[in-house]
Amino acid sequence: MKMMLGASLLALVLGAGAAHAAEERLIVVSGTAEKSLDPNLVNLTVEVWSKAGTAKQAQQLAAQQFKQMKKTLDEFKIKKEDVQTDNYSLTPEYEYDQKSRQNKMIGFRVSQTLLVTLRKVDEAGNFLDALVSEKKTMDSGVNVNSLAWDSDKRSQVETATLGDAVRSAKAKAEEIAKAAGVKVKGVSKISHTMSGGGPQPIFRNYGLKAMAESASTEVAAGQIKVRVEVTAEYEIN
DSSP, X not given: OHHHHHHHHXXXXXXXXXXXXXXXXXXXXXXXXXXXXXXXXXXXXEEEEEEESSHHHHHHHHHHHHHHHHHHHHHTTOOGGGEEEEEEEEEEEEEEETTTTEEEEEEEEEXXXXXXXXXXXXXXXXXXXXXXXXXXXXXXXXXXXXXXXXXXXXXXXXXXXHHHHHHXXXXXXXXXXXXXXXXXXXXXXXXXXXXXXXXXXXXXXXXXXXXXXXXXXXXXXXXXXXXXXXXXEEEEO
């Protein structure tokens, strides 16, 4: 029994050692590739807001502002599926009273955040201007909180770029193997990460009054960069 147990332990140790040795016979490399493409989508985060003495009044003002913004969306032929409410809030507003040294409720604020996709990038500047009413008011308005460029061809480009990154990694592994006097047998493990982006103008608190008093808005689309990196482990003999 002891001899069998000892033989089993020895087999496990030898097996683990062999596995460890096999694991060490690897070449680990990384490969990168990058492609550029012109954006054909503009993704915007738009906030419709209002404030009033009562919650009902604030909601009514927000509804009027939304109706006005909806006309702009229709004018630019924004599809229903390209407009989505991301957040809606109705919250009380407070002001610090110096006499009582306490916060005093002065009214309510409504905020609705929408994700809007514009599919005509050359109309981005005009769209930003049109979103904002010429009517000046301190009680309601539209803010454009962010803008980002994208493309509906990104997935195709990522796939093509992935192939280039893999070929880059393979070429590195073969060059290292040649210099070391060994041969690559095959891929043991491979993983990848993707990143991309382009010029992304950010409009923070760019609200009603600021846009109404400014000149026509101009934005530069630039190009979207798609970058892929792979990490590969190649077995060698």
